[in-house]
Amino acid sequence: MSLSPDLKYTSDHEWIAREGDLSTVGVTAHASDALGDVVYLDLPAVGTTIKAGDACGEIESTKSVSDLFAPADGEVVEINEAAVADPGLVNSDPFGAGWLFRMRIAGTPDLLDAAAYAALTAGE
Template identity: 70%
Template sequence: MTVPAELSYTADHEWIATDGDVSTVGITSHAAEALGDIVYISLPSVGDTITAGQSCGEIESTKSVSDLFAPADGDVVEINGAAEADPASINTDPFGKGWLFRMRITGSPDLLDAAAYTALTEGA
């Protein structure tokens, strides 16, 4: 399982990378592997205000449908249309081409560093 050290993580298996005032959000390789082949995603819309820990979309795989949880409070500023068109990219490159959306954070998120996330997933 890959856990890039430069990213932050949620206990719900989302990752977040902050660059200036915009953060990119995706799901971790652990989540992508657990879901299996991802066939459909429903993302929040640009302009949506989302709340940390609340569902903001869905990820459907050949195994199940799972909620996508907001990693922080904020406003959605961009979605990854390429991932919507090719959800399999989330399985093949969850930390790159498989990013899901970008947001402007307005509330302090409760995030884990790579070591804490690794400990969480190894304990699962």
């Protein structure tokens, strides 16, 4: 699995990319592989305030339904309508077209770098 050193990761298998005052959030390839074919996304509504570590949505696959956890405190400013319409994007391009939402972060989240995330998933 190739991990970008430009991204940060959570132990719950989300990634986050900071772009100025906004950050894009998605799930890692490790998570999308474990989920199997993603068939439905329930993402937080625009304007929702989320808190790091709290469930903020759901990802449903042919195998299970899994919670989506907020990677940081902040406000949701955009959801990926293309991924809602075609949840398979989470499987086919989890670090690109399969992003889930954008948020404005409040504070500095405690996140993993690529090496720490690789070490975390090595035993799974």
